[in-house]
Amino acid sequence: DTGVSQDPRHKITKRGQNVTFRCDPISEHNRLYWYRQTLGQGPEFLTYFQNEAQLEKSRLLSDRFSAERPKGSFSTLEIQRTEQGDSAMYLCASSRGGSPNEKLFFGSGTQLSVL
Amino acid sequence: AQSVTQLDSQVPVFEEAPVELRCNYSSSVSVYLFWYVQYPNQGLQLLLKYLSGSTLVKGINGFEAEFNKSQTSFHLRKPSVHISDTAEYFCAVSDQGDYKLSFGAGTTVTVRA
Numbered sequence: 001d002t003g004v005s006q007d008p009r010h011k012i013t014k015r016g017q018n019v020t021f022r023c024d025p026i027s028e029h030n031r032l033y034w035y036r037q038t039l040g041q042g043p044e045f046l047t048y049f050q051n052e053a054q055l056e057k058s059r060l061l062s063d064r065f066s067a068e069r070p071k072g073s074f075s076t077l078e079i080q081r082t083e084q085g086d087s088a089m090y091l092c093a094s095s096r097g098g099s100p101n102e103k104l105f106f107g108s109g110t111q112l113s114v115l
Numbered sequence: 116a117q118s119v120t121q122l123d124s125q126v127p128v129f130e131e132a133p134v135e136l137r138c139n140y141s142s143s144v145s146v147y148l149f150w151y152v153q154y155p156n157q158g159l160q161l162l163l164k165y166l167s168g169s170t171l172v173k174g175i176n177g178f179e180a181e182f183n184k185s186q187t188s189f190h191l192r193k194p195s196v197h198i199s200d201t202a203e204y205f206c207a208v209s210d211q212g213d214y215k216l217s218f219g220a221g222t223t224v225t226v227r228a
Contacts, residue, residue, distance in 0.1 A: 004158065031214070042119070042205050042218030043159070056215065091158070100214045101147045101166050106158035 002026070004107035006092050012113045013082055020078045021110045023092030030097030032075050033104065034067055036060070037089040049075060050097060082114045117141050117208045121219035128196055129227055136191040136222045138206030145211040148189040150180055151218075153203045162204070165189060176200070201226045 005024045013019050025032050030051055035043035046065070047057045051072035061067075064082075069075040079086055089111050093104040122137040140146065148165040163174025170182040180191045189206060203223050207216040 033215075035218075040124075040220060042121075042207070042220050043216075044218070045215040048214055058215075093159075100209060100212055101164065103161045103164070104159075104216070106151075106160070108156065108158045 004092055004094050004105050006090075006107035006110050008110055009108065010111045010113075012115065014115050015084060016081055018078065018080045019082060019112065020076055021090055021092075021112075023075045023077070023094075023107060025074070025092070025094030026105055028096070029094035029105070030072070031095045031102075032069055033093040033095075034075070034077050035091040035093065037091055037109070038087075043091055046077075079112075082112075084114050087112055087114045117146065117210060117217040119206050119208050119217050119219035121204075121206050121222050123222050124220065125223045125225070127225045127227065130198055131195045133192065133194050134196050134200075134224060136204050136206075136224070138189045138191065138219060140187050140189065140206075140208045140217075142187050147209045147211060148180075148182060149207040149209075149216065150174065150178070150189075150191050151205045151207060153205065153221075155202070159205065162191070196224070196226050198226050198228065200224060 007022045033048040034046040037043045049069040064080045067077045089109040091109045093106045095102040118141045120139045128134045150162040151159040153159045165172045165182045173179045178193050203221045205221050206219040
């Protein structure tokens with residue numbers, strides 16, 4: 001069990017650029033989540049996958065955001081035409097799947113700074 | 116969706132003293148309740164959770180929390196803290212059957228010798 005890994009740890013980009021983050025969940029975890037955390041706030045739900053199927057998306061996830069989980073393994077989160085308001089910590093979490101009350105295992109996050 | 120209020124943003128405490136972190140959530144018929152901890156430069160880790168049954172829940176590292184349905188609260192306690200308990204603590208709630216969590220803004224606990 002190597003834990004949830006996220007890459008990169010930090011990303012600095014200019015407004016208007018596209019960025020992509022990667023999350024590798026714990027192997028054999030069926031469920032994968034993306035959350036966003038801004039300074040002084042708790043994580044906010046963005047979206048989650050059951051295997052390769054994206055089952056729910058938050059209204060926070062504008063059309064500029066897209067997430068994929070091909071083959072039900074790693075996931076990518078892409079933000080197009082970044083805005084300064086996108087600056088945040090993007091957290092990935094995974095769980096075995098099955099019941100909603102399961103323990104989530106979180107990665108250390110990708111810190112995005114949009115200049 | 117649930118909303119979660121953590122009433123204290125910062126809690127300084129001396130080593131070996133008790134600590135209580137307060138959490139209230141918006142009312143709902145049935146909820147699951149969680150406390151997560153984030154140590155510096157690490158991902159969030161589950162401390163404990165309440166699903167049903169006994170209202171007093173014990174977690175890792177000597178923490179416990181009490182569910183109070185009438186007050187819609189889920190306060191976290193530890194009778195004697197250590198320096199290593201310095202971290203940020205997040206209360207979270209989900210409606211039963213829902214897979215997404217709503218988190219509070221967090222409470223930073225700083226333990227001093």
